[in-house]
Amino acid sequence: MKNISNVTEFILLGLTHNEEMQKICFVLFLIFYLIIVLGNLLIVVTIIFSSRLNSPMYFFLSYLSFIDICYSSVTAPKMIADFLVEKKTISFIGCIAQLFGVHFFGCTEIFILTVMAYDRYIAICKPLHYTTIMTKRICGQMVAASWVGGFMHSMVQTLVTTQLPFCGPNEIDHYFCDVHPLLQLACTDTYVVGIIVVANSGMIALSCFLILVVSYIVILVSLKSHSSEGRRKALSTCASHVTVVILFFGPCTFTYIRPSSNFSEDKTVAIFYTVITPMLNPLIYTLRNEEVKNAMRKLWDRKLISSGKTRM
Template sequence: MDRMPMMSNINNVTEFVLLGLIQNEEIQKTCFVLFLFFYLVVVLGNLLIVVTIVLSSRLNSPMYFFLSYLSFIDICYSSVTTPKMIADFLVEKKTISVIGCKVQLFGGHFFGCTEAIILTVMAYDRYIAICKPLHYTTIMTKRACSHVVAASWVGGFMHSLLQTLLTIHLPFCGPNEIDHFFCDVHPLLKLACTDTYIISIVVVVNSGVVALACFIVLVVSYIIILIYLRSRSSEGRRKALSTCASHITVVILFFGPCTFTYIRPSSYSSEDKMVAVFFAVITPMLNPLIYTLRNEEVKNAMRKLWGRKVTSSEKTRM
């Protein structure tokens, strides 16, 4: 493999060319309309959940506190890559500056890791609520929940900082084409004109530690919940499982694609683009639908809140 030495400071690249999701111009126009619709659903759907939880006095439990943050993170996570991808459907040459590329890399991993931690905390919250209901209010206090959310932001920042620092000083001397619709760590390592084997191992280990820790907590939490529910009545079991079903669905949709993309050696392929679309666009779009369609409390709060808004606006007009 003809790579330049690690100490080389040669860097002839001032911008990267994104090859995008697809190259067919006719299909790109269709994709522009389709993904613009998807992105609007992501923003408006998750924003609706955030506003409903913040304004509704009934949705004041820790579960909904974490759900509001999950929806906010989904908006931020999708906004890191999706607007650029949508805009690139309309241009022939899809370029991004080196600085813009690094910002995109940092933002994607920052919000992605933060979301993984929040999803894990939500599983722990369900475990406490179902298995230790008498201690729930003393364990999941507002202060404890705020500290957990703050810790998730710090954890996401540290993970993303390491991923970014591993690539920020790499020399790029050409070619500068990234076979992706956004800047990610594996495609960038592939373009670096130096040996990146050790760095790719560190990247996989870093992502693996985060994913493995979250996965263990998730699995243990739901195993304990399922064992505990065996002794409950059928009605209690049904109600408990209905509250967990939405979260389990979101966990599978999020961790499945992320695991495929990041917890394996740096052998990037074009198929990774389709998987990336799933966790960058599809999952944030489906989350509001999953949580609202399966949750009567959220639906009732939305009806009451927005029905009250309509009534008050009609009175103002009179």
């Protein structure tokens, strides 16, 4: 399809047109974004500098937290800045870059969450083989495959979108550039492209979600043979992961499993997987995990001791 676009920029309509609400949203989402960056950065630093958090579970968790920072940074800073301006514009190149970033980090996070479920399955259902299966090399390969998978998915979404002609209008009823709002602005029939988008995005989200559901059903069944203490610890760890999966996969599946539409609820739903879930992840994984909390306390005590020696 020959690209005959004459649109050089898009106008983002944002979350609300009410000026008072925009001021409130600016403060609220700025706080949310700071929590996302600081909370997830704290988890990454804690896992890197703690000798006790060296299991594959925390290796994957550190990458999940890093991806959450990157994922939110693609959309949140632009959204926050737009609350202070009347005309919310983004260049064509900037829009495509944002589209690529959202799908790259979002899809990578989906694969990392799936890998984390596999890790828990091996740890609980095959504990005697855990160390031989989940080696550092295998874990590294899984993370690398997640990044490659996210990149390939994002490239498909970006390429099919950039091949579309955009002749105007150029108003996007969203707070960031996503594939569905852009399909609605294309001045050509986007039925085939829409099918590709649903097959690419929706099926990845749905298939990974089904894999996660099956893996946790198997885990729950296998827990019957565990001791009460082992069962409690396993359920605590799995509950955190299941909570994150529901918060992230639910809105994602709702958005991408269906064809392009002009649902105004889409941008409200998108808040959950671009802002709310990355913000809650550090709280979910730390409040229910004594090992992470203890590691954070030790790092804090070590910092206080080192700062006290420096002053002396």
